[in-house]
Structure formats: C-alpha cells, structure tokens
Amino acid sequence: MSAQSVAVPAVLADPLANTYVCVAVYSVVGAAAVALASLAVGRAVRQLSLRANLALVVLTTVLAVVAGTALAVHKMVLTPEQMRVVVVVCAVSGTVAALVGLVLARGVVLDARRVRTLATSLAEAPVRRPAARQRPLRTKELEQIAGELELSAERLAESAARERTLEAARRELVASVSHDLRTPLAGLLALVEALEDGLADDPTPYLKSIRVEVDWLSRMVTDLFELSRLQAGRATSRADALPVHDLVSDTIASAQPLAQGLGIELDGTAPPSLVVSGDAAALMRALANLVANAIRYTSPGGRVFVAAEEREGSAAVTVCDTCGGIPEAHLPRVFDVGFRGDSARTPGADAGAGLGLAIVKGIAEAHGGSVTASNVEGGCCFTLLLPLG
Incomplete structure (x- = not known):
C-alpha cells in the first residue's frame, strides 16, 4: 500500500482545526493548574470565613480564565507587540472581574451576618421580639433562612408570653x-x-x-x-x-x-x-x-x-x-x-x-x-x- 493511499483525518489535515485544538488544550492546562492550586490552598487552610471562601472562589475563577488565556496565547505565533496587548487585556479584565466579584461577594457576607444576628436574637426572643427588618436580603436562600428564624423568634416570644401568663395564673x-x-x-x-x-x-x-x-x-x-x-x-x-x-x-x-x-x-x-x-x-x-x-x-x-x-x-x-x-x-x-x-x-x-x-x-x-x-x-x-x- 502506497503512502498516497493513506487517508488523513480531516480535522488533522486542517491547520485551523489544529490551532483550535492546541488552544483548547493549553487553556485547559492553564485553568486546571490554577484550580488545583486553589484546591490545595482550601485543603491546607481549614475553617475559612465566608468572606475568604467567596474571595477564593472569585479569584480562582478569574485566575483560571487568565491563566488559560495567557498560556494559550503564549503558544500561539504572535508578535511581541501582540503578546503585550493580550497580556494587558487579560490583566485589566481579570482585575475588573475580580473586583466586581469581591463586591458582589461582600453583599452575601453582609446577608450572612444579618442571618447570624437573627439567629443570635433567638436566645433573646423570650425577652423581646426581634426588630423588623427594613429590607429583604439579596440572597434568596439566606432570605428564606432569615424568614424562618424570624418566625421561630416570634413563636418563642409568644410561647414565653403564654408561659408567663400561665405562671401568673398559677400563682x-x-x-x-x-x-x-x-x-x-x-x-x-x-x-x-x-x-x-x-x-x-x-x-x-x-x-x-x-x-x-x-x-x-x-x-x-x-x-x-x-x-x-x-x-x-x-x-x-x-x-x-x-x-x-x-x-x-x-x-x-x-x-x-x-x-x-x-x-x-x-x-x-x-x-x-x-x-x-x-x-x-x-x-x-x-x-x-x-x-x-x-x-x-x-x-x-x-x-x-x-x-x-x-x-x-x-x-x-x-x-x-x-x-x-x-x-x-x-x-x-x-x-x-x-x-x-x-x-x-x-x-x-x-x-x-x-x-x-x-x-x-x-x-x-x-x-x-x-x-x-x-x-x-x-x-x-x-x-x-x-x-x-
């Protein structure tokens, strides 16, 4: 059988397709390296605060995208000027994305603190009713938890009031x-x-x-x-x-x-x-x-x-x-x-x-x-x- 009769897959015969495959592979390698490093940090440091966990998630996501993009671009045939442009774009967009993510994460942290305050008020519910919240929480799940805690506090306050009434009646x-x-x-x-x-x-x-x-x-x-x-x-x-x-x-x-x-x-x-x-x-x-x-x-x-x-x-x-x-x-x-x-x-x-x-x-x-x-x-x-x- 001659060499000319060997069939070559179309995806390998197309140079553009080979470029896409290489870019995808390098992107996966760069993102995977950042993800593994983040997992290692999470396992090494136990009991991180909610703020630290959210920051780690945001930074891992942004750095994975930047690392994958940077590695893929580095392996491509680009001029030094083009490389600098790509690096600047990745640095600026990554920084903006990280800042926006941290700001959004701060809202979740504040919601968690308000839920913690409500949970703490359960101990005071027999003495006084919890103060009414001015606005709902931004996180749906935390809002549901806060609503349940407020309902529990109301029931505890009512139960304590009934108990005081019954005790006074007994006396x-x-x-x-x-x-x-x-x-x-x-x-x-x-x-x-x-x-x-x-x-x-x-x-x-x-x-x-x-x-x-x-x-x-x-x-x-x-x-x-x-x-x-x-x-x-x-x-x-x-x-x-x-x-x-x-x-x-x-x-x-x-x-x-x-x-x-x-x-x-x-x-x-x-x-x-x-x-x-x-x-x-x-x-x-x-x-x-x-x-x-x-x-x-x-x-x-x-x-x-x-x-x-x-x-x-x-x-x-x-x-x-x-x-x-x-x-x-x-x-x-x-x-x-x-x-x-x-x-x-x-x-x-x-x-x-x-x-x-x-x-x-x-x-x-x-x-x-x-x-x-x-x-x-x-x-x-x-x-x-x-x-x-």
Whole structure:
C-alpha cells in the first residue's frame, strides 16, 4: 500500500482545526493548574470565613480564565507587540472581574451576618421580639433562612408570653385557693375542738356546719381536679349526639331549687332539632356552671334566661342575667383561673374559688367550641358555642 493511499483525518489535515485544538488544550492546562492550586490552598487552610471562601472562589475563577488565556496565547505565533496587548487585556479584565466579584461577594457576607444576628436574637426572643427588618436580603436562600428564624423568634416570644401568663395564673390560683381553704379549715377545727371538749349540749348544729364546710371543700377539690385534667389535655374523647333542648331543660331543672331559694326567676328555651356532639356530663357541667354563676350574681327578684339557637354552623347556648353587668376591666379576665371580680368575697357554701368559668372555657375548647362574655342592658350574657353534631 502506497503512502498516497493513506487517508488523513480531516480535522488533522486542517491547520485551523489544529490551532483550535492546541488552544483548547493549553487553556485547559492553564485553568486546571490554577484550580488545583486553589484546591490545595482550601485543603491546607481549614475553617475559612465566608468572606475568604467567596474571595477564593472569585479569584480562582478569574485566575483560571487568565491563566488559560495567557498560556494559550503564549503558544500561539504572535508578535511581541501582540503578546503585550493580550497580556494587558487579560490583566485589566481579570482585575475588573475580580473586583466586581469581591463586591458582589461582600453583599452575601453582609446577608450572612444579618442571618447570624437573627439567629443570635433567638436566645433573646423570650425577652423581646426581634426588630423588623427594613429590607429583604439579596440572597434568596439566606432570605428564606432569615424568614424562618424570624418566625421561630416570634413563636418563642409568644410561647414565653403564654408561659408567663400561665405562671401568673398559677400563682394567683395558689394564693386564692390557700386563702379560701384557710377559713373553712379554721372553722372545722374550731367545731371539732368544741365537740371534743364537750362544749355542745346538742352536737346536731355543729355536725350540720361541718357537713356544709366539707361539701364546699369537696367541690373545690373536684373543680381543681377537673381543671388540671382539662389543662393537661386529658379531656374525654366521647362524642355522643346530644339534643340541646335536653341539655338546657336538664340544667334548668337541676338549678331551679337554687334559683327559687334566692328568689330568682329561671327559665329557658331551645329548638328540639338542635343537636351537638360531645360528652354529655362535661357539657352539662359547663352549662350548669354558667347558670349557677348567673344565679349567684343576680339579686333577688332578678331573672336568668337560657336560650339556644343555630349560629353560623354552631349551636349557640346563651345564659343571660340581670346582675347589672360586669365591669369592662374585668371582662377580658372572667375566664382566667382563680379570677373573681369581688376580691373581698368571703368563701363559704355559696362561694366559689374562681374555677367555674375557667372549667367552662376548658370544656368548650376541648369540644372544639368557645365561650364568650358580654354586657347587655341590665346584666350580662355568656355565650357557649359548640359544633353541631
């Protein structure tokens, strides 16, 4: 076979193509050398700051381009004047590119510092809410992280505020219950000592007084247990279908003797078709607490009226009285644990420990409902909202 019959690839036979291949190879070699040197520096120096890492990335990119270009041009057939022009262009463009890259990197560093400040403020979130930012961050990912941190700080602040409120309520409850227990216990002790010393010719009145005080103490302990159960989230999971008419009529029937004894008119109405879902005993207790509270604060000759209706997909059971109204300053706190409008009230058989309305609120929320209080002409109304069954 003759040499003339050997086929030469077109890419090798074309001088211009050979030039492109050589330029590409030299460019890759120059850029690879800079990249390897940068990787070596990154491995040798541990825990670089974000600013240093960004600067290293920018400089590596620019120097890789300049080195690849310079090496490729050096291997090309150029005059000395052309070489100087290429070198100047590479130096100027590389310097400008590096400066622009470092300026842009500075923005990322500032964003990272602001995110770090937000993260640090999480430790102070229980004390104060984080200050609102004037403008969003320039980096999308850091802006998302900053938003999550701000949301976490808000939740921590709200949680801390709720915790402080609950702690204040606990202290108030302990002080209130301690005060309320002191008087009946002292009375019981005096009655028992009198019986022990034989000072009573007829012990019957003493025994009746002891029974009254023991009943009151028993109700207080039951209320405390019920309240702790509701606050611990251990409410009953029963969901019986309960006609509201039966709930209202049974509550009125059980509270009628108390109302008649105090000279108060007690009445109510509810549509037979209205049905709710929940624990019958718990809902009965919630409504009974509202009715008993209304009777207790209504003067003789007054009226307590219970009404039920469907309202926006819920059953609204309203207990209205003619007590004269609740002071506006007390309305936001009537459902707080241990709160009683009359702080000088003396505990006794007809007094409570400020737990009844708190229990009503707990039962309502456990059933997915709510309870509110408002003043009306001549008195006030408590509205218990329950989901329809």
